Amino acid sequence: MYDLAIIGGGINGVGIARDAAGRGLKVLLVERDDLASHTSSASTKLVHGGLRYLEHYEFNLVRKALKEREVLLRAAPHIIWPMRFVLPVDEGMRPAWLLRLGLFLYDHLGGRDILPGTRSLDLLRDRRGDPLQKRLRKGFAYSDCWVEDARLVSLTARDAADRGAEIRTRAECVALDRGTDHWNLQIREQGVTTTEQAKVLVNAAGPWVDPVTALYDRSNHAAKLRLVKGSHIVVKRKYQGDHSYIFQNSDGRIIFAIPYEDDYTLIGTTDQPWTYAEGEAKISDDEIDYLCAAASEYFLKPVTREDIQWTYSGVRPLFDDHSRSAATVTRDFVFDYDNDNGAPVLSIFGGKITTYRVLALQAIRTLSDALDVDGDDWTKEAHLPGGDFRPDGFDSLVDQYEDRWPFIDRSILHRLARAYGTDTANILADVTSLTDLGQSFGAGLYEIEIRWLIDREFACTAEDILWRRSKLGLHMNEGEQRAVEQWFERQGPLSKANLDLS
Ligand SMILES: Cc1cc2nc3c(=O)[nH]c(=O)nc-3n(C[C@H](O)[C@H](O)[C@H](O)COP(=O)(O)OP(=O)(O)OC[C@H]3O[C@@H](n4cnc5c(N)ncnc54)[C@H](O)[C@@H]3O)c2cc1C
CATH class of the missing domain: 3.30.9.10 (D-Amino Acid Oxidase, subunit A, domain 2)
Structure with a gap:
């Protein structure tokens, strides 16, 4: 029995998983595709207050988002x-x-x-x-x-997993059964359906919040998206x-x-x-x-x-506030919390990448009675993986890496430091020559990085690596991209256990 099951591995789902796992809760997150494979990798990639929202008098949203800019910058100065x-x-x-x-x-x-x-x-x-x-x-x-929006999602998911959350990708919730004190979730993974139980459900399915609601609420509910x-x-x-x-x-x-x-x-x-x-x-x-x-x-x-x-x-x-134009619909998040008709469920509408951390905190506070936790703001001071350095310390981080691995091109070290921050030193820990990096795929991608992304960031395919954990796909020609696919084909079924990650 999980304390909390979360449907959706976009920024909002992983943010809630991280916050809840950090409080010692038993958390399951299911994502039917890859992490950040939908809205959360397709944003303008700004951590911003949203200057134009002032025109629509969204002062609360703008204030909340402006305050978050430096909180997030301090938590992840490599990717922000x-x-x-x-x-x-x-x-x-x-x-x-x-x-x-x-x-x-x-x-x-x-x-x-x-x-x-x-x-x-x-x-x-x-x-x-x-x-x-x-x-x-x-x-x-x-x-x-x-x-780097998609990296923010995978690093948040990794932090959640490091704190005990179970993150399952390519795992679709196909049916939901609401009991008086718990949920039954049917999860389909690689053609096999299993059932999991959780006391509380969070529906963070982004553009699919309404269809997920329809899995348990067959009444003619009005669409809210x-x-x-x-x-x-x-x-x-x-x-x-x-x-x-x-x-x-x-x-x-x-x-x-x-x-x-x-x-x-x-x-x-x-x-x-x-x-x-x-x-x-x-x-x-x-x-x-x-x-x-x-x-x-x-x-x-x-x-x-x-x-x-x-x-x-x-x-x-977005939450449908019945605005006439698509541009003026509120960008702020809205919660729909239902704990009257059986086990509790919280559905998430709207929100910004920028406000994902405060959204997660507010979600936990909304669920604090159901989950029996307090609502302290522990994530405000916590770094994301690789983010434990000062926001003005990036260049000296790259300098340190250049001193330690002088045989690796500085542009590659720079890209690695941007993607992984202080974790770069863990990725390269045993590297004493270029051969230790493994197969080279072009654009500075080596096998060692792919193995890290499979082992630590839930990557399963070439596309996960080239278009979400990185944007190396933009810098590689077709042949180079194909070589990454072939590397995955050689590994057999997508299972970490099949890969020698030692
Ligand atoms: C064009 C654009 C520009 C934007 N620019 C910015 C910006 O610059 N700054 C900013 O702060 N915000 C921006 N945003 C807003 C921000 O991107 C979104 O608010 C945020 O990404 C929404 O995240 P989410 O987790 O709700 O949804 P998603 O990222 O879509 O995640 C929902 C996930 O649920 C999964 N799912 C659905 N059904 C199931 C199921 N049955 N079982 C398992 N999984 C399921 C989906 O596969 C999906 O991955 C922008 C948005 C857009 C579209």
Whole structure:
């Protein structure tokens, strides 16, 4: 009998699993695909307050999210780092005084110790104005943070597992039976169905919260989700520098242009209604046109379809507050807690990557009676795996690794430190020559890293490694990607036990 069963291995599910396991609870999390294989790897990857939510008077959400920026930055300074955003003032869009007011609030609502405040920019003199059209003379630079979203999920899951949670991927919950004091969950894994029992259930199935509810509640319950697709395009790097841009569109929306994976610029996002009938979320021609046109309004050199190297799309599982436009539906999380009709169940709607930790804490506090735990905020001061170094200590970490493994290219050590932080030293602990790294697959990927990801981060396939635990797929040609697949094929069935991980 588990204390808590969680359905969904996106950021919200793993966040709750980690918080609960850290309190000594017996936790089971089931994810039917890979960790972060849906919305939680398809975000804009910002740990941010959400400047534009101020316009919709979402002050609570913005304050909560702004406060979380530095908490998360301190917990995982390898996969989260500060980023400056350039917001040009443009004629016909929001006036400069309004932007200044918004940014003043943004700087002060949540408090900052590490991140610098807003500055005005003369875009005709500042180098950050160079790639922009010359009508844009003034602007502002403000701070938020970047996060490797899918890695945040796998590291949070790993921390949960290190604290005793059982994390099962490729494990779908196919049936739910609600008793008076516990749940029966039927879980299908590799064609075999087993039954597990738990006292309390959390439905963190993201865009599938409603279908999971329908597994036990056959009444004609009203759907509570508003499903809104958002897409991004990845183009060859459009400008030099490590800053991002936030552009205002004539439809009142905004888009971001962000440096991505060294060689690229990430541009997004969109807000499109989405239904299950569409199947896997994919970018449409209209969204491509929209993003190219919106970015071309600002960059000197237009963004065209031919520039696109990769795209991705995700579905926001928002709480349906009956807003007219998809862009204005609340981005804050909403809980539906039902402990009247049998064993307790908490369903999660909406939320941001940024607020996942406070969402998890609030979930535990909501369930504290049912789970018989107190609601202290233990995760606020706790590092994620590999994150136990100072946010300004990244470069010296890479220097240390270069001193210890001088035969490994610095760019590889830099990438490893970004992905694994202080765990890099554990991955490379027994490495005394390049041969110890095992087979080389290109783009700096060696067998030793694959084995670590299988052993410690629940990776099971080449896709898990190349597109979620890392984005090495972007830097590898087809042959190199195929070699990773072939390596997995050689290992046989996806079982850690089959791999010699010693
Ligand atoms: C385009 C876009 C941009 C965004 N940008 C940002 C941003 O910059 N910053 C930010 O903070 N937030 C951002 N967000 C919001 C954030 O990404 C989401 O709120 C968050 O990822 C939702 O996580 P989740 O765990 O609820 O859902 P998911 O990540 O979708 O996880 C739910 C999981 O449940 C699993 N599941 C479903 N049914 C079952 C079942 N029966 N059995 C087992 N498993 C099941 C699914 O496979 C899925 O993996 C963005 C979202 C989108 C779409």
